[in-house]
Amino acid sequence: MLKKSRVLTVLAGVGAALATAAPAVAQPNWAPADEAAIAPGSMTFTKGGQCTSNFVFFDRSNRVYLGQAAHCSGTGSSTETNGCDSKSRPLGTKVDVEGAEKPAKLAYNSWQTMQRVGEDDASTCQFNDFALVRLDPSDAAEVNPSIPFFGGPTGLGADTRPGEKVLSYGNSSLRMGLDLLRPKVGTSLGESGDGWTHNVLTLTPGIPGDSGSAFIDRDGRAFGVLSTLQIAPLAGSNGVSDLEKAVDYMEAHGGPQVDLALGTEESDGLLGGLLRR
DSSP states (O other), X not given: OOEEOTTSEEEOOSOOOOOSSOOSSOOOOOOOTTTOSBOTTOEEEETTEEEEOOOEEEOTTOOEEEEEOGGGGBOSOTTOOOTTTOOBOOTTOEEEETTOSSOXXXXXXXXXXXXXXXXXXXXXXXXXXXXXXXXXXXXXXXXOOOOTTTOOOOEEOOOOOTTOEEEEEOOOGGGTTOGGGSEEEEEEEEEETTTTEEEEEESSOOXXXXXXXXXXXXXXXXXXXXXXXXXXSSTTEEEEEEHHHHHHHHHHTTOOOOEEOOOSOSOSHHHHHHHHO
């Protein structure tokens, strides 16, 4: 289901180098990348709406989370893209995760948080599109945080200037499992919304079901979460919510205190390495 807003964007999803910096606390023991059942790019299903997970996170109790877009649990109409007045399912809602034996639970949703605290900054309301789902402890041992094909992430946060390379990994069910269509390579068109969103253009744009996908720069730094399919500034471009701002907002307003899990893999073969250059 595509959702169109008054600013000519549509939500792109409901419905259809090794680590260079260490997290604040020790990472859990991850499954080997070639054996993990759950990783960035695993599909998530919230009451039937399909999205793509982005990055893996963990807290001080070693509970493991997957990131997704906040709008993946939205319940409003197709025109509701402003997180400060759009409805969504409550925390605790069950989320089915590809590769998991048991349902995960919605643990954080930026839309709900902004409404609770009375957020009124226009850019924050429009572009803070981030959520966490907490995996059942029995599934945590089946996780690896490496992004398929490209490897990483190597750290949190990066600016994207026009023309800089960006990389992503989508997993919309509309691609019918075709692996060659999942990796995405493109360029940044620059930032807007006071740094809350990155406009990107990839060879194969994000489509319904790709919402929430991870975006990294060529050095593997995690900078964003796929949020919208856009008509402007270029048709077929995507809006990517800034991950560092979203995580800072979450932690400043009572959300889970988490660390980004760093990838254990550099890249998936020669082609993945070449595309990151």
